[in-house]
Every structure is written in structure tokens, then in C-alpha cells.
Amino acid sequence: MNKNQVKGHAKEAKxxxxxxxxxxxxxxxxxxxxKAESHxxxxxAKYGDLKNDTKKATK
Structure with a gap:
């Protein structure tokens, strides 16, 4: 997990x-x-997922 995923999930829960x-x-x-904060x-979090997937694909 990268920091965007962690921060995103925390913000979503909050x-x-x-x-x-x-x-x-x-x-x-x-x-x-x-609702706005959750979205x-x-x-x-989705940005973090995409960033993580891109990093894995380029290896």
C-alpha cells in the first residue's frame, strides 16, 4: 500500500x-x-491503486 491508498481510506472512513x-x-x-469527504x-484511494498498479506494470 502506498500513502495515497492509506490516506484515502482514512479520509473515507472519517x-x-x-x-x-x-x-x-x-x-x-x-x-x-x-459524504463529500468520503467521496x-x-x-x-483509487488514485493510489492506479499508481500502485502502474508501478507494478512497469517493473
Missing amino acids: GKVKEVAGKVAGNKSMEYKG AGKAE
Whole structure:
């Protein structure tokens, strides 16, 4: 795993927590920010996956 994968998965988990907390509290703003953070984390993790696959393919 590279740092982008780790940071992406951590950001995704943090976003999910915010999203659920927003739902429970009835705070739509927090819920939407959590969703956005979760999607950003997924994108960063996918970038890390792609980076890792590219590195393996060039060896």
C-alpha cells in the first residue's frame, strides 16, 4: 500500500463517521460534508491503486 491508498481510506472512513453523525443529529450540513469527504477519500484511494498498479506494470 502506498500513502495515497492509506490516506484515502482514512479520509473515507472519517467522512462516513461524519455522514452518520450528521444523520443522527439531523444536521444536513454535516451529513453532506461527510459524504463529500468520503467521496474524496475514495478518489484518493483509487488514485493510489492506479499508481500502485502502474508501478507494478512497469517493473
